[in-house]
Amino acid sequence: MAVEIESEDKEVSLFLNDEELVSRAKADDPEATAELIQRYYPKAYAIAYYLCSGQRDEALDIAQEAFLKAIRNIKNFRMQSSFSTWFYRIVVNTTRDLLRQQRKNELIFSSLDQKKTRYNERDEIISEPPGTKEADNPMAILISKELSQEVRNAMESLSEKQRLIFQLKIFQQMSIREIAQIMGISEGTIKSHLFRATQSLRDSLKGWIET
Amino acid sequence: MENCAKYQEALYLEVYGELNPADYPDWEKHLRSCEHCRKERESLHQFLQTVKQTIPTPLLSSEQIKRQVRLIQEKLQEEKDLSWQEKWRRVLFPKFAPAVATVCVVLIIISWLGWKEFKKFEVNSPSFPTTLEKQIDRNDLEVIKHLEFLKEMDEVEKLVRLLDKPGNSLPSPYPEGREGKYGGNDG
Numbered sequence: 001m002a003v004e005i006e007s008e009d010k011e012v013s014l015f016l017n018d019e020e021l022v023s024r025a026k027a028d029d030p031e032a033t034a035e036l037i038q039r040y041y042p043k044a045y046a047i048a049y050y051l052c053s054g055q056r057d058e059a060l061d062i063a064q065e066a067f068l069k070a071i072r073n074i075k076n077f078r079m080q081s082s083f084s085t086w087f088y089r090i091v092v093n094t095t096r097d098l099l100r101q102q103r104k105n106e107l108i109f110s111s112l113d114q115k116k117t118r119y120n121e122r123d124e125i126i127s128e129p130p131g132t133k134e135a136d137n138p139m140a141i142l143i144s145k146e147l148s149q150e151v152r153n154a155m156e157s158l159s160e161k162q163r164l165i166f167q168l169k170i171f172q173q174m175s176i177r178e179i180a181q182i183m184g185i186s187e188g189t190i191k192s193h194l195f196r197a198t199q200s201l202r203d204s205l206k207g208w209i210e211t
Numbered sequence: 212m213e214n215c216a217k218y219q220e221a222l223y224l225e226v227y228g229e230l231n232p233a234d235y236p237d238w239e240k241h242l243r244s245c246e247h248c249r250k251e252r253e254s255l256h257q258f259l260q261t262v263k264q265t266i267p268t269p270l271l272s273s274e275q276i277k278r279q280v281r282l283i284q285e286k287l288q289e290e291k292d293l294s295w296q297e298k299w300r301r302v303l304f305p306k307f308a309p310a311v312a313t314v315c316v317v318l319i320i321i322s323w324l325g326w327k328e329f330k331k332f333e334v335n336s337p338s339f340p341t342t343l344e345k346q347i348d349r350n351d352l353e354v355i356k357h358l359e360f361l362k363e364m365d366e367v368e369k370l371v372r373l374l375d376k377p378g379n380s381l382p383s384p385y386p387e388g389r390e391g392k393y394g395g396n397d398g
Contacts (some may be wrong), residue, residue, distance in 0.1 A: 030284065032394065033284070033287070034284060037279070037283055037284075038276060038277070038280050041271070041279055042270075042271055042274050042276065045269070045271055045384070046268050046269065049268070049269050050266070050268075054266070056269065059269075061278070063279070064279060064282065064283055064286075067283045068283060068286060069285065071283070071287055072287075072290075084289070098290060135370075147265055148265040148266060151265045151266060152266070153261055169227060170259055171261065171263065171268060175229065176227070176229050176383070182355045191220075191224075193221075193224050194223075194227070198223065198255070198258075201224050201262065202255075202258055205258075205262075
């Protein structure tokens with residue numbers, strides 16, 4: 001009987017909107033908490049993945065840490081913005097904290113080797129080049145791999161803010177208003193960073209992508 | 212072309228899917244008459260598509276997501292089960308551990324140096340006699356103890372020196388002319 005009630009609860013939580021789920025999570029409802037995590041985990045992971053330059057394990061850790069922070073503090077969330085905005089802000093801040101920490105560590109240990117390893121890891125991640133036809137052609141695969149490396153390098157040449165905004169807009173398809181809320185800066189500033197980032201990437205990738 | 216700079220923002224916003232609906236008619240009107248902007252729009256659109264395709268969003272399987280949900284819930288439950296002291300220790304310790312360690316090291320160094328200085332002060336201070344001083348004191352006490360004797364010795368020495376001087380003869384203990392039977396002249 002208890003199992004039936006539990007499974008019913010699970011199904012109910014599936015149909016609840018974010019606000020209702022948050023209200024339940026605030027009242028320590030584990031089903032609602034689980035549903036919130038399940039709903040937002042892929043997006044949190046994707047954001048972290050792009051922001052930490054394609055490091056899969058770190059992205060998983062960041063997403064997990066962001067959820068722990070969010071659930072611990074959910075009682076302080078006053079629903080003035082949507083849960084997604086509030087939560088993505090936590091994801092972005094967690095990622096930025098980690099990147100800062102990494103930069104500090106790199107400065108301390110000045111690890112050139114570490115950088116090399118990271119690039120190698122990235123190469124492994126890019127297992128499938130875009131387009132099915134290209135997959136059969138080794139030359140196309142090579143070009144595609146090189147191109148993706150060039151894109152990553154170009155992205156890393158952007159300032160942290162520009163990169164973050166570009167990634168949230170282009171890869172996560174967030175609206176400028178949403179990004180402004182997540183980052184706590186004006187829409188005008190977001191637009192200007194976005195234009196500059198796009199322009200800078202176009203300049204960097206001129207030989208690679210015909211524009 | 213002169214007008215194009217004016218429409219630059221509209222061009223970007225349209226490609227990002229952010230152009231205000233109220234601005235569309237004006238922008239479309241310009242687009243119809245401007246081949247440069249049409250090409251630029253197409254090129255920008257193509258560029259962003261390529262960039263997006265180059266770094267595909269990683270997908271997680273539903274199993275992976277479920278595992279992560281379980282992990283997070285386990286961690287949350289673990290935190291709930293902890294006593295408040297343990298919670299504080301976990302929150303504070305990792306953050307302040309390096310600071311606490313540094314403070315401890317500094318305190319150890321300061322107290323060690325301080326102790327050395329204190330010991331130095333002890334040696335120099337007259338109120339803290341060392342073993343050497345104690346030894347000196349013991350010698351002094353010896354001297355003081357035998358001071359009378361030493362004074363006598365000193366006087367005897369002076370007397371001996373006086374007598375040893377050439378031309379000095381021992382004065383006779385007898386009055387003049389009455390040297391007696393032991394007098395030099397008796398001999």
